[in-house]
Amino acid sequence: MSLALAEIAPNLQDDQKKDVLNEALAVARKILDEESRASALANIAPHLQDHQEALTVAREIEDEWLRARALAEIAPNLQDHQEALAVAQEIEDEWFRAIALANIAPNLQDDQKRVVLDEVLYVAREIQDEWLHASVLQRLS
Numbered sequence: 001m002s003l004a005l006a007e008i009a010p011n012l013q014d015d016q017k018k019d020v021l022n023e024a025l026a027v028a029r030k031i032l033d034e035e036s037r038a039s040a041l042a043n044i045a046p047h048l049q050d051h052q053e054a055l056t057v058a059r060e061i062e063d064e065w066l067r068a069r070a071l072a073e074i075a076p077n078l079q080d081h082q083e084a085l086a087v088a089q090e091i092e093d094e095w096f097r098a099i100a101l102a103n104i105a106p107n108l109q110d111d112q113k114r115v116v117l118d119e120v121l122y123v124a125r126e127i128q129d130e131w132l133h134a135s136v137l138q139r140l141s
Helices: 002-011 014-030 034-047 052-059 064-077 082-089 094-107 110-126 130-140
Strands: none
Touching: 014 034, 014 052, 034 052, 034 064, 052 064, 052 082, 064 082, 064 094, 082 094, 094 110, 094 130, 110 130
16 A cells, blocks of 8 residues: 555655645554565655655664665665664664665765775675675775
């Protein structure tokens, strides 16, 4: 249902669009399966005007990989990336955290981007698995 609402929203008037997207976000929030919730959030996020609620929904996703993927979808649309960075830095798994940070970094101002990319490189160096290490570095190129 949230996907259908997200698909029709762009065709509506602004006041209707906002209501429909808020409803879609509320529906997505109630989805118990985290993969489906993250997918719904990814479909809704590009259409939202206020992405804070989407970020709140992403933060509630317990699966760290799915949370990292949701952050990647939301980050380009945020005005303020500080909370997205905080959510990403809460991710315990090094690879998932590095992926989330690497996806947020391009949206940052130069000074902050440099700090985040340094953190991504530091985390990447700590990853023992060569494939995972390479996948983080690939996201930076």
